[in-house]
Amino acid sequence: MFKVYGDRFSGNCYKVKLLLSLLGCDFEWVAVDILKGGSRTPGFLAMNPNGKVPVLEIEPGTWVGESNAILCYLADGTPYLPDDRLARARAFEWLFFEQYSHEPFIATSRYWIRYLGKAEEYRAQLDAKRPGGYAALGVMERALAERDWLVAGAGRCTIADIALYAYTHVAHEGGFDLAGFPAIRAWLDRVAALPGYAPMG
Amino acid sequence: MFKVYGDRFSGNCYKVKLLLSLLGCDFEWVAVDILKGGSRTPGFLAMNPNGKVPVLEIEPGTWVGESNAILCYLADGTPYLPDDRLARARAFEWLFFEQYSHEPFIATSRYWIRYLGKAEEYRAQLDAKRPGGYAALGVMERALAERDWLVAGAGRCTIADIALYAYTHVAHEGGFDLAGFPAIRAWLDRVAALPGYAPMG
Numbered sequence: 001m002f003k004v005y006g007d008r009f010s011g012n013c014y015k016v017k018l019l020l021s022l023l024g025c026d027f028e029w030v031a032v033d034i035l036k037g038g039s040r041t042p043g044f045l046a047m048n049p050n051g052k053v054p055v056l057e058i059e060p061g062t063w064v065g066e067s068n069a070i071l072c073y074l075a076d077g078t079p080y081l082p083d084d085r086l087a088r089a090r091a092f093e094w095l096f097f098e099q100y101s102h103e104p105f106i107a108t109s110r111y112w113i114r115y116l117g118k119a120e121e122y123r124a125q126l127d128a129k130r131p132g133g134y135a136a137l138g139v140m141e142r143a144l145a146e147r148d149w150l151v152a153g154a155g156r157c158t159i160a161d162i163a164l165y166a167y168t169h170v171a172h173e174g175g176f177d178l179a180g181f182p183a184i185r186a187w188l189d190r191v192a193a194l195p196g197y198a199p200m201g
Numbered sequence: 202m203f204k205v206y207g208d209r210f211s212g213n214c215y216k217v218k219l220l221l222s223l224l225g226c227d228f229e230w231v232a233v234d235i236l237k238g239g240s241r242t243p244g245f246l247a248m249n250p251n252g253k254v255p256v257l258e259i260e261p262g263t264w265v266g267e268s269n270a271i272l273c274y275l276a277d278g279t280p281y282l283p284d285d286r287l288a289r290a291r292a293f294e295w296l297f298f299e300q301y302s303h304e305p306f307i308a309t310s311r312y313w314i315r316y317l318g319k320a321e322e323y324r325a326q327l328d329a330k331r332p333g334g335y336a337a338l339g340v341m342e343r344a345l346a347e348r349d350w351l352v353a354g355a356g357r358c359t360i361a362d363i364a365l366y367a368y369t370h371v372a373h374e375g376g377f378d379l380a381g382f383p384a385i386r387a388w389l390d391r392v393a394a395l396p397g398y399a400p401m402g
Contacts, residue, residue, distance in 0.1 A: 049340050050302060062287070066301075069293035076286055085277055086263070092270035099301045100267075101251060139250050 002027040003057035005047065007034050009114070011107055011166035012067035013054040014200045019074050019162050021198035035115065067166075068095040071159040080159050087153040094150050094160035097139070098167075105133035107167045110174030119175075126175060133176050137184060140164065144183035148190060157194060165191045170200065203228040204258035206248065208235050210315070212308055212367035213268035214255040215401045220275050220363050222399035236316065268367075269296040272360040281360050288354040295351050295361035298340070299368075306334035308368045311375030320376075327376060334377055338385060341365065345384035349391060358395060366392045371401065 002020065004027055006013030020027045032038040032053050039051050047055045048065035055063050056070045064070050072095070075081035082088045109129045112122040119126065143150055150160040169188050171178060178185055191197065203221065205228055207214030221228045233239040233254050240252050248256045249266035256264050257271045265271050273296070276282035283289045310330045313323040320327065344351055351361040370389050372379060379386055392398065 049343060050298060052302075058287070064287075064290050064294060066294045066297040068297050069290055072293045073286065073290035076289070085274065086259070086265075088277070089265050089270055089274035092273045093265060093267045096267040096269050096297075096300055097251060099297055100304075101253075103301075104305070142250060 003030055004028070004054055005030045005032050005044070005057070006054035007032055008201050010034070010053060011110075011170065011200070012052075012103075015067045015162055015166045016054050016056060016070050016074070017200075018166070018198055019071055019080065019159065022080070022157075022162070022194060022196040023074065023078060024196055025074075068099060068159075068163055071095070071163060075159045079156060080162070082151060082154045082158060084153065087151055090151045090153065091158050091160045095163050097136070098160075098163045101132070101139070102136040102164065103167060105129045105136060106171050106174050106176055108174075109133065109176070110167065110170060113175060114170075114173045130175075133171070133174070137168070137171070137176065137178070137181055140168070141181045141183050144187045148187070150187075157191065161187070161191060166200075204231055205229070205255055206231045206233050206245070206258070207255035208233055209402050211235070211254060212311075212371065212401070213253075213304075216268045216363055216367045217255050217257060217271050217275070218401075219367070219399055220272055220281065220360065223281070223358075223363070223395060223397040224275065224279060225397055226275075269300060269360075269364055272296070272364060276360045280357060281363070283352060283355045283359060285354065288352055291352045291354065292359050292361045296364050298337070299361075299364045302333070302340070303337040303365065304368060306330045306337060307372050307375050307377055309375075310334065310377070311368065311371060314376060315371075315374045331376075334372070334375070338369070338372070338377065338379070338382055341369070342382045342384050345388045349388070351388075358392065362388070362392060367401075 002025060004016050034053060039053050045051055047063040050065060052065060054067055054070060055065050057063050064073050082091060109126050112126060113119045149157055150164060151158045168184060203226060205217050235254060240254050246252055248264040251266060253266060255268055255271060256266050258264050265274050283292060310327055313327060314320045350358055351365060352359045
C-alpha cells in the first residue's frame with residue numbers, strides 16, 4: 001500500500017491525496033511537521049535528498065518526491081495522463097507552469113499568511129507576489145473560458161487540473177480574489193463534483 | 202521541420218537546442234529578443250499565452266511551451282525518457298527539481314548579472330539567492346557522486362541531465378563556484394563529450 005509523507009494543509013501534498021482518492025487507491029498518510037523540521041531529519045532526507053514534502057513510498061525503500069512527479073507516476077497508464085503524445089505534452093506544460101508561474105506566487109503568499117500567520121510582517125513581499133499570481137490566474141481563466149478542463153484535446157480531468165486545483169481552490173487564503181475569474185470558479189466546482197473527490201485536510 | 206522560438210543565451214531555450222542536436226533533428230531557430238518585449242507580442246502570446254520562451258512549433262499552428270514540457274515531448278519514445286515507469290518518475294523528479302529548486306536561484310542570478318549587467322544593483326538579491334543555489338548544487342553533487350547520470354536506474358543521459366546541464370554549466374555566470382563540486386564538474390564533461398553535443402549560443 002502506498003504511503004504518503006506530507007502535511008495535510010500543503011497544496012503540494014494535497015495533490016497526491018486527491019489523485020489517489022480519484023483513482024480509488026488505498027494509502028496511508030504519514031504526517032510530517034515541516035515547521036518543526038520534519039522534512040530535514042536524516043530519515044526524511046534518505047527518502048528525499050531535497051528535503052521537501054510530499055514523498056510517495058511505493059514500497060519500503062522506494063520513494064518518489066516532487067508533487068508533480070508523483071502525479072506523473074501515479075497517473076501513468078490511467079486516463080489522468082493522456083495517451084496522445086501532444087495532449088500529454090499539454091499536461092506537462094501545465095504541470096511546469098504550476099511549479100514555476102503559479103505556486104511561487106499563490107502558494108508562497110498563502111504560506112506567509114496561513115502557515116506563518118505573518119500577513120503584516122510580509123506585507124511588502126505579499127504585494128510583490130500579487131502581479132505574478134494574478135497573471136497565472138489570467139492564463140488559467142483564458143484557457144478555461146474555452147474548455148471545461150485545462151488540457152486541450154483531453155476532454156476530461158487530468159493531472160494538470162489536479163495540480164492546479166490544489167493551490168487555486170485556496171488562493172483566497174493567500175489574499176487572491178477569484179471574483180473576476182468566473183471560468184476558474186466553474187472549473188473548481190467541476191473538480192469538487194468528481195466521483196471520489198476528497199477535500200484538503 | 203521543428204521551429205524553436207528562443208533566445209540563444211537562455212538556458213531554458215538551450216535545453217531544446219541541445220536535445221534536438223543530440224537526437225539529430227533538424228530545426229529552425231527563430232530569435233526572440235525577450236529584453237525588447239519579443240515574448241509579449243500578440244503573435245507570441247498566441248503561441249504561448251504565458252509569454253515565455255522557448256516555444257516549439259511542431260507544425261504551423263501547433264506549439265508547445267515550457268522548456269521541460271518540450272523536452273518531455275521530444276524525448277517521448279526515445280532513450281532520453283526512460284521506458285521503465287520508476288526511472289521515468291525519477292526523470293520527472295529532476296525536471297521539477299530543476300524548475301523549482303535550481304532555476305529560480307542559479308538562472309535568476311545569472312540573468313541579473315549577464316543579461317541585465319546589474320550585479321551591483323542586485324547585490325542583496327544575489328546574496329539571498331546563494332544558499333538556495335548551493336543547496337541545489339549539493340543535491341546534484343551527492344547524486345552524481347554515486348552514478349554517472351542523474352536518473353538512478355537509467356544508466357545513460359536522459360532529459361534530466363539535459364535540463365540540469367543548461368544552467369549548471371554556466372552557473373559561474375551567476376556567481377556560483379563549482380570548485381567544491383567535483384562530481385558535477387565530471388558530469389558536465391560527460392555531457393559535453395556526447396556525440397551530437399551542441400554548445401550554448
